[in-house]
Amino acid sequence: MSLEPTEFMSKMVSRTGFSADDKKILQDTAAWGLEIAPEMADYFYDYMGRDAEMSAILNESEGRIHRLRETFVSWFHEMFTGMDSWGGDYADRRWRIGLIHVRIGIGPQHVVPAMAVVVHEAGKRAQADGKDQQLCDALSKICMVDLAFIEQAYIEVSSAAVLRETGWSESLFKRLVATGAAAM
Amino acid sequence: MAISTEKLTHILQSFVTSTTDIQGAAVVTPDGLPLAASLPGGMDEERVSAMSAAMLSLGDRIGSELARGGIDRIYVEGDKGYGILTSCGEDAVFLVLADKAAKQGLLLLEIKRTLSDLKAVLM
Numbered sequence: 001m002s003l004e005p006t007e008f009m010s011k012m013v014s015r016t017g018f019s020a021d022d023k024k025i026l027q028d029t030a031a032w033g034l035e036i037a038p039e040m041a042d043y044f045y046d047y048m049g050r051d052a053e054m055s056a057i058l059n060e061s062e063g064r065i066h067r068l069r070e071t072f073v074s075w076f077h078e079m080f081t082g083m084d085s086w087g088g089d090y091a092d093r094r095w096r097i098g099l100i101h102v103r104i105g106i107g108p109q110h111v112v113p114a115m116a117v118v119v120h121e122a123g124k125r126a127q128a129d130g131k132d133q134q135l136c137d138a139l140s141k142i143c144m145v146d147l148a149f150i151e152q153a154y155i156e157v158s159s160a161a162v163l164r165e166t167g168w169s170e171s172l173f174k175r176l177v178a179t180g181a182a183a184m
Numbered sequence: 185m186a187i188s189t190e191k192l193t194h195i196l197q198s199f200v201t202s203t204t205d206i207q208g209a210a211v212v213t214p215d216g217l218p219l220a221a222s223l224p225g226g227m228d229e230e231r232v233s234a235m236s237a238a239m240l241s242l243g244d245r246i247g248s249e250l251a252r253g254g255i256d257r258i259y260v261e262g263d264k265g266y267g268i269l270t271s272c273g274e275d276a277v278f279l280v281l282a283d284k285a286a287k288q289g290l291l292l293l294e295i296k297r298t299l300s301d302l303k304a305v306l307m
Contacts, residue, residue, distance in 0.1 A: 176235075
C-alpha cells in the first residue's frame with residue numbers, strides 16, 4: 001500500500017476539476033501569491049496555536065515553528081507556480097509535506113480546519129485586492145488537492161505499519177476495516 | 185481445474201457432524217474470503233473468515249519475529265472451547281471450533297485427516 005504521488009495527483013486533479021484555466025490564473029498571479037503567503041502563514045499558525053495540543057507540537061523543539069512557517073510560505077507560493085506545472089515534482093513535494101505532517105503529529109483533524117481558514121482569508125484578501133473570483137475557485141481546488149495528500153499520508157503510513165507488523169495482505173486489511181466499520 | 189465449493193462444504197459438514205465436540209468449521213482464503221463454512225447459527229461467515237485469515241497471518245509473523253519457525257497451527261483457548269487455525273496450503277486457512285470437552289489428541293487427528301481431504305480438493 002504505497003502511494004505513487006504523480007498518479008494520486010492526477011486522480012485528485014481530475015476529481016476536483018482543477019483545469020488548465022485554473023492553472024493559468026494561478027500562474028498569472030504567482031507574484032501576488034508570494035506577497036500574501038506570510039500573512040496566510042500567520043493565519044494558519046495562529047489558528048493552529050490556539051489549540052493546546054497543536055501548540056505543544058508546533059513549539060516542541062527550538063525553531064520548529066520558524067521552519068514550519070518558512071515551509072508554509074514556499075508551499076503556498078508553489079500552489080500558484082505549480083513548480084513543474086503541477087507534475088511529478090509538485091506531487092512528490094506534496095507527498096513529502098504529508099509525511100512530515102505525519103512524522104510530527106499534525107493530523108487531518110487539525111489541518112483541515114486550519115486550511116479552511118487559509119482558503120477563507122485568501123478569498124477575503126483576493127476580494128480586497130480586486131482579484132477575480134476564478135482565482136479563489138482555483139486556489140480552493142488546489143488547496144483541496146494538497147489537503148488530500150496530507151490526509152492520504154496518514155492513511156498510507158498507518159496502513160503500511162499495520163501491514164508490515166502483521167503480515168496481512170492489503171485486501172485482508174481492507175476487509176477487516178470494512179467489517180469493523182460495519183460493526184460500529 | 186476449478187475448486188468445487190460443494191465438495192469443500194461436504195467435507196466440512198461431514199467433519200462437523202461426525203466428530204465429537206466439534207461446533208463448526210470453515211475454509212477461507214489468506215485474504216479473508218470464505219470458501220466454505222459450516223458454522224454455528226449467529227456467526228457471521230464474512231467476519232469469521234476475515235478474522236481467521238488475520239490471525240493465522242499474524243501468527244506467521246509472530247513465529248518469524250520470535251524465531252519460532254513455520255507456524256503449524258494457532259490455538260485460541262477460552263472457557264467455552266477452542267478455536268484452532270491451521271494452514272491449508274498456500275491458498276487457504278482451516279478454522280475449527282471445538283467444545284471445551286473435546287479431546288485434544290482426537291481433535292488434532294481429525295483435523296489432520298480433514299486437512300488432507302481439503303487439500304486434495306484445493307489442489
